[in-house]
Amino acid sequence: MDPTEKSKCIYIGNIDWNVPLKEVEDYLASISEDVSVVDIRVKEATTKKRDVGKCHGGSAQIEFESHDDASKALDTFQNLSNEIEDIPIGSIKSRWALNHAVDKKQHTEKKNEISQERILHRKMRAEKYARQRQAIAKRTDDLLEYINSSLKIKVGIELEILDSPPLSWSKEIPDEIDPMRGGGLRKGTERGKRKQVQVECFYDVLYEILNENEDKRSDIDNGLELVADLGSGAGNLSLPLAWLLKDNNSKYKVLAIDINKRSLQRLEERAERIQVELETLDEDLFNLINDVAKDEDPLKHCSAIVSLHACGAASDLAIENAVRREIPFIISPCCVGKAKAKRQAGNMPTMSAQRSGTPDSITYPRSSILREIVGDEDYNLILSAADYSASERIDLSSDKEMKHIHRGKLAKNLVETDRLMWAEERNYTIRLLEIPRLGNPRRYQIFVAGFK
Template sequence: MENNLVFLESYTDFVDYGESRKISLSLESCIIFCIYKYCAPKGLKLKLVATKERKDVIAIEIMESGLEFADNEKISWQVTSCVFPVALLEDTIITGLCAVARHIAKYKTGARNSNEHEEGILGFRKSCLQAPNEVSIWTKFCEVDIIKTVREILICNKLNELPKHLVRFENHLSKPVRVHNVYKMARTMKKKNITRLEELKIIEEKIETEKKVRSSKSRKWKSNIRKASQIDSSVAIEDLNISHQFAEGPFFTLADLVLLPSYRILIQLIGISVFGSLLPLTLQWYERLTNIPEIKVINDIIDKIQCKLVSIDQTVIVPTTEVVSLYKCDPTRHNPKKKLFTKEEDIENALSTLKEGMMINVIANQLNSKWDWNNIPDGANPAAGHLPDARINRKSQQLENLTLAVLSVAKDGDKIVDFCSGSGHLGILIAYLLPKCTVVLLENKEQSLLRARKRVHDMKLKNVFFFQCNLDFFIGKFDIGIALHACGIASDLVLDKCLKTKAKFILCPCCYGSLHSTDRLMYPRSHKFKGVSINQYLCICHAADQTHDEHPLTQRGDLCMAVVDSDRARLAEEFGYTVTLSRLKPLSCTPKNNLLIGVPS
């Protein structure tokens, strides 16, 4: 049985493809197809899944022979639970453009091209595009922003203003390279750039030195090449002379492959002259990329994509954007999340806006059971060495609370999703206790999920499946959604997933102070709390994080947590849920100890 597959969504069925050899794909699937052709991965098979074309998707038509379609009736529920493209590796699902691209890159065959990093197209420590788009500005640009830009221009008749994301990338290319190994990179490059004249000079110095010491005590000679290539870390990054030859710096990486098809289409739509005059660094990057011999396999695919030229206004507006790189670590980047609402009078004024009937009662925790961790096997037991000693007791208490809550609402056959599962402490315990239920561990960090997978396999559990993806990319049906300390807005995203699919939810939120409005979430969340302004709400959120032990503001922090979770509960009630708000016990197991349980009517 094939156990390593990549599935792409096709808007052309097998019959039509057999007649025309043309295939219509979403832009994301087209990009993955190009990366697959470039990497020619060993042991990884590509299959197309015929689906109906969605109204929100502009199809990209390519010509290619020898493609294989999957039998829709035999596609596993894991694959259909996710947004395409999707990779399936045994019991693990990987979805999301960048995550699937990384998966393909790991199986790449053939030699490195001369522009790649010595560790390959995944770059230093194989970290290229590793961070999920929820936390990485760079991954979000490659996976979301530029895709959105292409879609907008594909349906545009006349362009009056240059898309802001194109300007952002141009600014990125103009800024110093900011990666965590930039000084090592500078030293390596300097060492490689030592001229032959310098080498000859060093050899001459060696000969003279040997003459002087020949009659005296012999010593081991050390080359000055290493000394000449040293760069002190106090040197400003701007003075390292490392420029963006490619998207992530001086080396060709997977990020270039992800961006290339989109920019090929954009140049065809807007015209190379516009890029040359308004986005010159982007055009230089694009031409440098397309001139790499190994890129020919991608050029042959995307050169056949036909797009009509968009009419450009003679006085096209170039939007003003921050002249910063797309790296999160750029110190000049504006970060609205850093704004703190700490003035006492602001917090008190925000709390004064609360009206009677807005809050829900915080009830006593009624979940009681004679719990004995000695009966829990090592793989599901925090005491087995999966955690530092200082955390074992508190983590065990947290797991008890949420597990008992799940046991109180679960029934045989339920599909339970542990969102933001980390290394699986909660989900694995539930899977062991509920062997007739299916448990999904959903986590966007690859290493965390791999640790969970090893423990599950060691325990020989057969009811656990693994999804490496962002919350957005999971679209499957489920019966119970759980999340223990899903940070900030992640708790609200989990709540929305549960409300959409009418699933029960069990949430223990955290990081209230990092809540912020996004294009998907607006605060306050419920109609009951609409009288609270966004600034007042964020004041309350910030105060909700003041719940440390023996802190004079802990009591107020508890109240503010209850305010935010009451807003969440009121939203669920609007969807027909019965919701209870209680607290974990003992309270000392975590400062973020609210427990929301929702059951649809």
């Protein structure tokens, strides 16, 4: 501040938070003892978590009798900060502070000017981003139209809606099995009901696969064969499948695999409470691929691989684990846009974003057919569009919103078709299935299934 504005206050910053409030006040008073001090106000610490244990807010304002007193004190504090390295209350910084009515009025006027500039800047920036989004949407629409018209000639994957028999969740199934009652999802919500339908669809398709492949797996001994849930989490799919297979006197046992030890521990506790036997394995899906040729391969006696909502490239790792072992798979991918991120080589991923990232061994597009017509940059546009998730309170009468939903459906269909074509190129019979939708068309949930 210009000292000609005759301010009678100075501001002191960089005060050590750990110095008691009384010591700060006494020190500031002692430095200002040669001038007339009206008031010393040290900023109080807030109630925020980050300020727990602090004695104060780290700054103070000193008001003097006159401008001359304030000017003299300011020179004293500035000399101290320049000449003394170890100041008892911290590495202080001093400057003029607003105090009287004229100062406040000028400050308000200047603040209003800045606010108007910021509003204009934000408006221009919003308009710029809107134009960019429109250009990206147009590019994505053109790309999807071109790709779909090209693929229709080369491959035909019918999208069928699953009509799986419903389970009596409230009567015949233990609470611990229910994703809402035992899985921690809020009761009566669309998400909880959707999870129940997902389990029903998975079990329906899995039951069909296991029956169809009974004769083909005759080379395995009479012991229990595995159904492996890759990226199992706390078991909202693993546990119901284990209970349903046991209830039908099946010879199959569920192996839940996840990199999150805490999730597996919770799964084990849930299983123990209802005496359902299953196995768990703390492992990265990427490392599982390298176990194919080993005698101690944990999936050596696996009859099918399932995976519900393995984010990003984790779904591709689940499919590759199945294809490498020539066993069927049922996958319901999610968050496909996370596949755009690269996984750091050599590190065990602890963050969710890293587990969803793409290792060097996975390339997009997956299929050779799509790689002929789509490059990396264009495929990233498709991945982004496929991740679109509208609000639960979407306006179905909005043309703009419906275009978003339609674009997301086409992109999601294409990404999953690409995954299946990669498996088809490795002699798999493939199916693209849609889970029955609940409520508003907010999410487009797709199964990809492959049968060797």
